Amino acid sequence: MRLVIDERRCKGCNLCTMVCPYRIFRPGTKPNARGIVVPELDRPERCANCRLQALYGRTLCGMCQMICPDQAISWVEEKPGEARKVAIEF
Amino acid sequence: MTYSDWLRADRLPHIYCAGCGNGTVINCTLSAVDRMGWKKEETVFVSGIGCSSRAPGYIMTDSLHTTHGRALAFATGIKMANPDLHVIVFTGDGDLAAIGGNHFIHACRRNIDLTVVCMNNQIYGMTGGQGSPTTPYGALSTTTPYGSQEPAFDLCELASAAGANFVSRWTSFHVKELTRSIHEGLKIPGFSFIEALVQCPTNYGRRNRFRQVMDQVEYFKTHGILVQKAHRLRDEGLPIPADAILLGDLIRRDRPAMGVRR
Ligand SMILES: Cc1ncc(C[n+]2csc(CCOP(=O)(O)OP(=O)(O)O)c2C)c(N)n1
Ligand code: SF4
Ligand code: SF4
Ligand code: SF4
Ligand SMILES: [Mg+2]
Numbered sequence: 001m002r003l004v005i006d007e008r009r010c011k012g013c014n015l016c017t018m019v020c021p022y023r024i025f026r027p028g029t030k031p032n033a034r035g036i037v038v039p040e041l042d043r044p045e046r047c048a049n050c051r052l053q054a055l056y057g058r059t060l061c062g063m064c065q066m067i068c069p070d071q072a073i074s075w076v077e078e079k080p081g082e083a084r085k086v087a088i089e090f
Numbered sequence: 091m092t093y094s095d096w097l098r099a100d101r102l103p104h105i106y107c108a109g110c111g112n113g114t115v116i117n118c119t120l121s122a123v124d125r126m127g128w129k130k131e132e133t134v135f136v137s138g139i140g141c142s143s144r145a146p147g148y149i150m151t152d153s154l155h156t157t158h159g160r161a162l163a164f165a166t167g168i169k170m171a172n173p174d175l176h177v178i179v180f181t182g183d184g185d186l187a188a189i190g191g192n193h194f195i196h197a198c199r200r201n202i203d204l205t206v207v208c209m210n211n212q213i214y215g216m217t218g219g220q221g222s223p224t225t226p227y228g229a230l231s232t233t234t235p236y237g238s239q240e241p242a243f244d245l246c247e248l249a250s251a252a253g254a255n256f257v258s259r260w261t262s263f264h265v266k267e268l269t270r271s272i273h274e275g276l277k278i279p280g281f282s283f284i285e286a287l288v289q290c291p292t293n294y295g296r297r298n299r300f301r302q303v304m305d306q307v308e309y310f311k312t313h314g315i316l317v318q319k320a321h322r323l324r325d326e327g328l329p330i331p332a333d334a335i336l337l338g339d340l341i342r343r344d345r346p347a348m349g350v351r352r
Binding site for chain 2: 008009011012013014015017018059063065066067068069070071074
Protein backbone atom coordinates (compact mmCIF):
# COMPACT_ATOMS: atom_id res chain seq x y z
CA MET A 1 0.00 0.00 0.00
CA ARG A 2 1.06 3.56 -0.64
CA LEU A 3 0.18 6.67 1.38
CA VAL A 4 -1.25 9.46 -0.76
CA ILE A 5 -2.62 12.97 -0.25
CA ASP A 6 -5.46 13.82 -2.61
CA GLU A 7 -4.36 17.21 -3.97
CA ARG A 8 -7.90 17.98 -5.11
CA ARG A 9 -9.14 17.83 -1.50
CA CYS A 10 -6.22 18.99 0.67
CA LYS A 11 -6.46 22.60 1.84
CA GLY A 12 -2.97 22.78 3.34
CA CYS A 13 -3.90 23.11 7.03
CA ASN A 14 -0.86 21.05 8.13
CA LEU A 15 -2.76 19.21 10.88
CA CYS A 16 -1.33 15.94 9.54
CA THR A 17 2.18 17.22 10.27
CA MET A 18 1.20 17.55 13.92
CA VAL A 19 -0.01 14.01 14.62
CA CYS A 20 2.20 11.55 12.75
CA PRO A 21 4.48 9.69 15.19
CA TYR A 22 7.00 9.14 12.37
CA ARG A 23 6.86 12.76 11.17
CA ILE A 24 6.11 11.55 7.65
CA PHE A 25 4.26 14.78 6.78
CA ARG A 26 6.30 17.96 6.38
CA PRO A 27 4.84 21.39 5.62
CA GLY A 28 5.04 21.91 1.85
CA THR A 29 6.97 24.67 0.15
CA LYS A 30 5.33 25.34 -3.23
CA PRO A 31 1.69 26.02 -4.03
CA ASN A 32 0.09 23.51 -6.40
CA ALA A 33 -2.14 24.35 -9.39
CA ARG A 34 -5.02 25.21 -7.00
CA GLY A 35 -2.78 27.54 -5.00
CA ILE A 36 -2.66 25.15 -2.03
CA VAL A 37 0.61 24.31 -0.29
CA VAL A 38 0.17 20.58 0.16
CA PRO A 39 2.44 18.87 2.74
CA GLU A 40 5.34 16.78 1.48
CA LEU A 41 5.79 13.14 2.39
CA ASP A 42 9.09 12.08 3.92
CA ARG A 43 9.66 8.37 3.16
CA PRO A 44 5.98 7.44 3.51
CA GLU A 45 6.80 3.74 3.24
CA ARG A 46 7.72 3.95 6.95
CA CYS A 47 4.03 4.29 7.87
CA ALA A 48 2.80 1.11 9.51
CA ASN A 49 -0.21 1.06 7.19
CA CYS A 50 1.87 0.95 4.04
CA ARG A 51 3.57 -2.19 5.23
CA LEU A 52 1.02 -3.99 7.37
CA GLN A 53 -2.52 -2.85 6.48
CA ALA A 54 -3.08 -5.69 4.00
CA LEU A 55 -1.68 -8.26 6.42
CA TYR A 56 -3.82 -7.13 9.38
CA GLY A 57 -6.89 -6.37 7.28
CA ARG A 58 -7.51 -3.08 9.07
CA THR A 59 -6.17 0.44 9.39
CA LEU A 60 -3.34 0.77 11.90
CA CYS A 61 -2.66 4.10 13.67
CA GLY A 62 -4.56 6.15 11.10
CA MET A 63 -4.21 9.39 13.10
CA CYS A 64 -3.45 11.46 10.02
CA GLN A 65 -6.47 10.13 8.14
CA MET A 66 -8.81 10.74 11.09
CA ILE A 67 -7.69 14.28 11.86
CA CYS A 68 -7.48 15.43 8.22
CA PRO A 69 -10.54 17.71 8.05
CA ASP A 70 -10.66 17.39 4.28
CA GLN A 71 -10.68 13.60 3.92
CA ALA A 72 -7.58 13.91 1.75
CA ILE A 73 -5.42 11.08 3.15
CA SER A 74 -5.70 7.46 2.06
CA TRP A 75 -3.73 4.38 1.11
CA VAL A 76 -3.84 2.99 -2.39
CA GLU A 77 -2.88 -0.41 -3.75
CA GLU A 78 0.54 -0.52 -5.31
CA LYS A 79 1.43 -2.35 -8.46
CA PRO A 80 3.86 -5.14 -7.70
CA GLY A 81 7.19 -3.53 -8.41
CA GLU A 82 10.79 -3.93 -7.57
CA ALA A 83 11.80 -4.64 -3.98
CA ARG A 84 12.62 -1.58 -1.86
CA LYS A 85 14.65 -1.25 1.27
CA VAL A 86 12.67 0.26 4.16
CA ALA A 87 14.38 1.42 7.33
CA ILE A 88 11.88 1.05 10.19
CA GLU A 89 12.23 3.11 13.33
CA PHE A 90 10.85 1.80 16.60
CA MET B 91 -12.58 1.35 10.10
CA THR B 92 -13.37 3.60 7.19
CA TYR B 93 -15.56 6.64 6.92
CA SER B 94 -15.17 7.08 3.19
CA ASP B 95 -17.93 4.55 2.39
CA TRP B 96 -20.41 6.99 3.97
CA LEU B 97 -19.26 10.12 2.16
CA ARG B 98 -20.71 11.59 -1.01
CA ALA B 99 -17.36 11.81 -2.78
CA ASP B 100 -18.88 13.87 -5.60
CA ARG B 101 -19.65 16.66 -3.11
CA LEU B 102 -16.06 16.92 -1.84
CA PRO B 103 -14.07 19.01 -1.14
CA HIS B 104 -16.56 20.50 1.30
CA ILE B 105 -17.05 24.23 1.84
CA TYR B 106 -15.30 24.38 5.22
CA CYS B 107 -12.32 26.70 5.59
CA ALA B 108 -8.79 25.23 5.64
CA GLY B 109 -8.24 23.51 8.97
CA CYS B 110 -11.85 23.77 10.19
CA GLY B 111 -12.39 21.15 12.90
CA ASN B 112 -15.86 20.23 11.64
CA GLY B 113 -14.33 17.97 8.97
CA THR B 114 -12.52 15.94 11.62
CA VAL B 115 -15.75 15.45 13.60
CA ILE B 116 -17.46 14.16 10.44
CA ASN B 117 -14.66 11.57 10.11
CA CYS B 118 -15.07 10.45 13.72
CA THR B 119 -18.86 10.29 13.57
CA LEU B 120 -18.89 8.29 10.35
CA SER B 121 -16.25 5.89 11.68
CA ALA B 122 -18.42 5.29 14.75
CA VAL B 123 -21.53 4.74 12.60
CA ASP B 124 -19.54 2.38 10.38
CA ARG B 125 -18.54 0.38 13.47
CA MET B 126 -22.21 -0.07 14.36
CA GLY B 127 -22.69 -1.88 11.05
CA TRP B 128 -25.92 0.03 10.35
CA LYS B 129 -27.55 0.05 6.94
CA LYS B 130 -27.54 3.35 5.07
CA GLU B 131 -31.30 3.08 4.42
CA GLU B 132 -31.96 2.91 8.18
CA THR B 133 -29.73 5.80 9.19
CA VAL B 134 -30.75 9.46 9.06
CA PHE B 135 -28.64 12.55 9.72
CA VAL B 136 -30.41 15.73 10.84
CA SER B 137 -29.01 19.23 11.30
CA GLY B 138 -30.05 22.84 11.77
CA ILE B 139 -28.23 25.82 10.26
CA GLY B 140 -24.57 26.77 10.54
CA CYS B 141 -21.24 25.57 9.18
CA SER B 142 -21.47 22.50 11.42
CA SER B 143 -25.00 21.83 10.22
CA ARG B 144 -23.85 21.46 6.62
CA ALA B 145 -22.30 18.10 7.50
CA PRO B 146 -25.26 15.84 6.50
CA GLY B 147 -25.02 17.23 2.96
CA TYR B 148 -21.77 15.32 2.51
CA ILE B 149 -23.15 12.01 3.78
CA MET B 150 -24.69 9.32 1.61
CA THR B 151 -27.77 8.56 3.76
CA ASP B 152 -31.11 10.36 3.83
CA SER B 153 -30.85 13.60 5.74
CA LEU B 154 -32.73 16.68 6.86
CA HIS B 155 -31.09 20.10 6.84
CA THR B 156 -33.70 21.99 8.83
CA THR B 157 -34.24 25.53 10.08
CA HIS B 158 -31.91 27.20 12.56
CA GLY B 159 -32.17 25.66 16.02
CA ARG B 160 -34.84 23.13 15.11
CA ALA B 161 -32.77 20.04 14.33
CA LEU B 162 -33.85 18.32 17.55
CA ALA B 163 -37.53 19.06 16.93
CA PHE B 164 -37.34 17.48 13.46
CA ALA B 165 -35.27 14.57 14.77
CA THR B 166 -37.85 13.96 17.51
CA GLY B 167 -40.52 13.82 14.81
CA ILE B 168 -38.58 11.25 12.78
CA LYS B 169 -37.93 9.10 15.83
CA MET B 170 -41.54 9.14 17.01
CA ALA B 171 -42.87 8.38 13.51
CA ASN B 172 -40.44 5.53 12.94
CA PRO B 173 -38.41 4.36 15.95
CA ASP B 174 -36.63 1.80 13.76
CA LEU B 175 -34.53 4.53 12.17
CA HIS B 176 -31.15 5.42 13.63
CA VAL B 177 -31.11 9.20 13.96
CA ILE B 178 -27.95 11.24 14.42
CA VAL B 179 -28.00 15.01 14.82
CA PHE B 180 -25.17 17.37 13.88
CA THR B 181 -25.47 20.79 15.45
CA GLY B 182 -23.44 23.85 16.36
CA ASP B 183 -23.16 25.69 19.66
CA GLY B 184 -25.37 28.52 18.39
CA ASP B 185 -27.85 26.15 16.76
CA LEU B 186 -28.12 23.97 19.86
CA ALA B 187 -27.74 26.32 22.81
CA ALA B 188 -28.86 29.74 21.59
CA ILE B 189 -31.84 29.63 19.23
CA GLY B 190 -32.40 25.90 19.89
CA GLY B 191 -31.82 25.97 23.65
CA ASN B 192 -35.34 25.00 24.61
CA HIS B 193 -35.47 22.09 22.17
CA PHE B 194 -32.19 20.92 23.66
CA ILE B 195 -33.32 20.77 27.29
CA HIS B 196 -36.65 19.18 26.41
CA ALA B 197 -35.06 16.53 24.17
CA CYS B 198 -32.79 15.69 27.14
CA ARG B 199 -35.77 15.65 29.50
CA ARG B 200 -37.70 13.32 27.21
CA ASN B 201 -34.53 11.29 26.86
CA ILE B 202 -35.43 10.56 23.28
CA ASP B 203 -33.23 7.98 21.55
CA LEU B 204 -31.00 10.28 19.49
CA THR B 205 -27.26 10.75 19.27
CA VAL B 206 -26.40 14.43 19.13
CA VAL B 207 -22.93 15.55 18.09
CA CYS B 208 -22.37 19.24 18.80
CA MET B 209 -19.44 20.82 17.00
CA ASN B 210 -18.71 23.56 19.52
CA ASN B 211 -16.47 26.20 17.97
CA GLN B 212 -17.56 28.71 20.62
CA ILE B 213 -18.73 31.16 17.96
CA TYR B 214 -21.31 31.75 15.23
CA GLY B 215 -19.02 30.60 12.43
CA MET B 216 -21.27 30.83 9.41
CA THR B 217 -22.50 34.37 9.97
CA GLY B 218 -19.10 35.94 10.52
CA GLY B 219 -18.07 35.37 14.12
CA GLN B 220 -20.70 36.72 16.51
CA GLY B 221 -20.50 35.60 20.14
CA SER B 222 -22.49 32.50 21.09
CA PRO B 223 -23.65 31.13 24.47
CA THR B 224 -20.41 29.15 24.66
CA THR B 225 -18.01 31.98 23.81
CA PRO B 226 -15.62 31.95 26.79
CA TYR B 227 -15.50 34.87 29.20
CA GLY B 228 -13.11 37.47 27.84
CA ALA B 229 -12.97 36.04 24.29
CA LEU B 230 -13.16 38.38 21.31
CA SER B 231 -15.85 38.14 18.66
CA THR B 232 -17.53 40.65 16.37
CA THR B 233 -20.25 41.24 18.98
CA THR B 234 -17.84 41.25 21.94
CA PRO B 235 -15.05 43.50 20.65
CA TYR B 236 -13.77 44.21 24.20
CA GLY B 237 -14.04 40.59 25.30
CA SER B 238 -17.18 38.72 26.28
CA GLN B 239 -18.49 39.83 29.66
CA GLU B 240 -20.95 36.94 30.06
CA PRO B 241 -20.32 33.56 31.61
CA ALA B 242 -20.55 30.72 29.07
CA PHE B 243 -22.81 27.67 29.06
CA ASP B 244 -21.29 24.29 29.87
CA LEU B 245 -23.24 22.21 27.35
CA CYS B 246 -22.40 18.91 29.02
CA GLU B 247 -23.62 20.07 32.44
CA LEU B 248 -26.76 21.36 30.78
CA ALA B 249 -27.43 17.99 29.13
CA SER B 250 -26.67 16.15 32.36
CA ALA B 251 -28.96 18.33 34.46
CA ALA B 252 -31.76 18.07 31.89
CA GLY B 253 -31.68 14.28 31.88
CA ALA B 254 -29.60 12.86 28.98
CA ASN B 255 -28.59 9.21 29.34
CA PHE B 256 -25.05 9.65 28.00
CA VAL B 257 -22.89 12.77 28.01
CA SER B 258 -19.33 13.05 26.79
CA ARG B 259 -16.85 15.75 25.79
CA TRP B 260 -13.77 15.58 23.55
CA THR B 261 -12.05 17.83 21.05
CA SER B 262 -10.98 17.67 17.41
CA PHE B 263 -7.51 16.65 18.62
CA HIS B 264 -8.79 13.54 20.44
CA VAL B 265 -9.95 11.69 17.35
CA LYS B 266 -9.75 8.13 18.69
CA GLU B 267 -11.44 8.96 21.98
CA LEU B 268 -14.12 11.03 20.27
CA THR B 269 -14.87 8.16 17.88
CA ARG B 270 -15.11 5.73 20.80
CA SER B 271 -17.48 7.98 22.73
CA ILE B 272 -19.73 8.60 19.72
CA HIS B 273 -19.82 4.82 19.26
CA GLU B 274 -20.87 4.48 22.93
CA GLY B 275 -23.54 7.11 22.39
CA LEU B 276 -24.90 5.29 19.35
CA LYS B 277 -25.17 2.06 21.36
CA ILE B 278 -26.91 3.58 24.40
CA PRO B 279 -30.72 3.91 24.23
CA GLY B 280 -31.99 7.37 25.09
CA PHE B 281 -30.47 10.79 24.53
CA SER B 282 -26.72 10.71 23.94
CA PHE B 283 -24.93 14.03 23.84
CA ILE B 284 -21.37 14.32 22.60
CA GLU B 285 -19.73 17.73 22.63
CA ALA B 286 -16.73 18.07 20.31
CA LEU B 287 -14.75 21.27 20.78
CA VAL B 288 -13.49 22.32 17.37
CA GLN B 289 -11.25 25.02 16.00
CA CYS B 290 -12.77 27.72 13.81
CA PRO B 291 -9.59 29.32 12.50
CA THR B 292 -11.48 31.88 10.42
CA ASN B 293 -13.83 33.38 12.97
CA TYR B 294 -12.61 32.33 16.40
CA GLY B 295 -8.93 31.41 16.27
CA ARG B 296 -7.84 34.43 14.29
CA ARG B 297 -9.35 36.83 16.85
CA ASN B 298 -8.23 34.92 19.92
CA ARG B 299 -4.46 34.53 19.58
CA PHE B 300 -4.54 31.24 17.68
CA ARG B 301 -2.79 32.45 14.55
CA GLN B 302 -2.32 29.03 12.97
CA VAL B 303 -4.84 26.20 12.79
CA MET B 304 -2.41 24.08 14.77
CA ASP B 305 -2.22 26.57 17.65
CA GLN B 306 -5.81 25.98 18.74
CA VAL B 307 -5.53 22.21 18.31
CA GLU B 308 -2.35 22.34 20.40
CA TYR B 309 -4.34 24.26 23.02
CA PHE B 310 -6.95 21.48 23.11
CA LYS B 311 -4.13 18.96 23.49
CA THR B 312 -2.42 20.76 26.36
CA HIS B 313 -5.51 22.00 28.25
CA GLY B 314 -7.67 18.90 28.15
CA ILE B 315 -7.81 16.92 31.39
CA LEU B 316 -9.61 13.64 31.91
CA VAL B 317 -12.64 13.78 34.15
CA GLN B 318 -11.18 10.97 36.29
CA LYS B 319 -8.07 13.05 36.90
CA ALA B 320 -10.17 16.11 37.74
CA HIS B 321 -12.08 14.05 40.31
CA ARG B 322 -8.84 12.76 41.78
CA LEU B 323 -7.47 16.30 42.11
CA ARG B 324 -10.71 17.41 43.75
CA ASP B 325 -10.67 14.49 46.19
CA GLU B 326 -7.08 15.28 47.13
CA GLY B 327 -8.00 18.91 47.64
CA LEU B 328 -5.70 20.01 44.81
CA PRO B 329 -6.67 22.83 42.46
CA ILE B 330 -8.01 22.13 38.95
CA PRO B 331 -6.63 24.76 36.55
CA ALA B 332 -9.32 27.33 35.70
CA ASP B 333 -8.75 26.94 31.96
CA ALA B 334 -8.82 23.13 32.01
CA ILE B 335 -11.16 21.44 29.52
CA LEU B 336 -12.86 18.49 31.21
CA LEU B 337 -12.76 15.50 28.86
CA GLY B 338 -14.29 12.05 28.89
CA ASP B 339 -17.61 10.31 29.45
CA LEU B 340 -19.32 12.46 32.08
CA ILE B 341 -22.70 10.76 32.48
CA ARG B 342 -23.87 7.26 31.73
CA ARG B 343 -27.22 6.20 33.18
CA ASP B 344 -30.41 4.38 32.37
CA ARG B 345 -33.37 6.73 32.71
CA PRO B 346 -36.57 5.70 30.89
CA ALA B 347 -36.18 6.64 27.22
CA MET B 348 -38.54 7.48 24.35
CA GLY B 349 -38.48 6.38 20.73
CA VAL B 350 -36.22 3.37 21.31
CA ARG B 351 -36.06 0.84 18.47
CA ARG B 352 -38.73 -1.82 18.93
C1 LIG C 1 -34.08 31.85 12.30
C2 LIG C 1 -32.70 32.22 11.93
N1 LIG C 1 -32.04 33.14 12.66
C3 LIG C 1 -30.77 33.45 12.36
C4 LIG C 1 -30.15 32.87 11.28
C5 LIG C 1 -28.73 33.27 10.94
N2 LIG C 1 -27.76 32.28 11.29
C6 LIG C 1 -27.31 31.37 10.41
S1 LIG C 1 -26.13 30.36 11.02
C7 LIG C 1 -26.19 31.16 12.53
C8 LIG C 1 -25.29 30.78 13.67
C9 LIG C 1 -24.69 29.45 13.57
O1 LIG C 1 -23.87 29.23 14.65
P1 LIG C 1 -23.54 27.76 15.11
O2 LIG C 1 -24.79 27.00 15.31
O3 LIG C 1 -22.59 27.82 16.26
O4 LIG C 1 -22.84 27.10 13.83
P2 LIG C 1 -21.35 27.27 13.24
O5 LIG C 1 -21.49 28.03 11.97
O6 LIG C 1 -20.53 27.98 14.25
O7 LIG C 1 -20.89 25.88 13.00
C10 LIG C 1 -27.13 32.18 12.52
C11 LIG C 1 -27.40 33.06 13.66
C12 LIG C 1 -30.86 31.90 10.55
N3 LIG C 1 -30.30 31.28 9.49
N4 LIG C 1 -32.13 31.61 10.88
S1 SF4 D 1 -4.49 17.42 7.30
FE1 SF4 D 1 -5.39 16.97 5.27
S2 SF4 D 1 -6.02 18.95 4.45
FE2 SF4 D 1 -4.62 19.36 6.15
S3 SF4 D 1 -2.60 19.56 5.15
FE3 SF4 D 1 -2.81 17.41 5.81
S4 SF4 D 1 -3.63 16.36 4.00
FE4 SF4 D 1 -3.96 18.54 3.67
S1 SF4 E 1 -1.17 6.27 9.77
FE1 SF4 E 1 0.00 7.02 11.52
S2 SF4 E 1 2.13 6.45 11.04
FE2 SF4 E 1 0.97 6.31 9.13
S3 SF4 E 1 1.28 8.30 8.16
FE3 SF4 E 1 -0.63 8.40 9.32
S4 SF4 E 1 -0.06 9.25 11.32
FE4 SF4 E 1 1.82 8.56 10.31
S1 SF4 F 1 -16.18 29.86 9.47
FE1 SF4 F 1 -15.28 28.60 11.08
S2 SF4 F 1 -16.74 26.94 11.45
FE2 SF4 F 1 -17.27 27.88 9.45
S3 SF4 F 1 -16.16 26.64 7.93
FE3 SF4 F 1 -14.85 28.38 8.45
S4 SF4 F 1 -13.52 27.62 10.09
FE4 SF4 F 1 -15.26 26.21 9.94
MG1 LIG G 1 -20.61 27.62 16.31
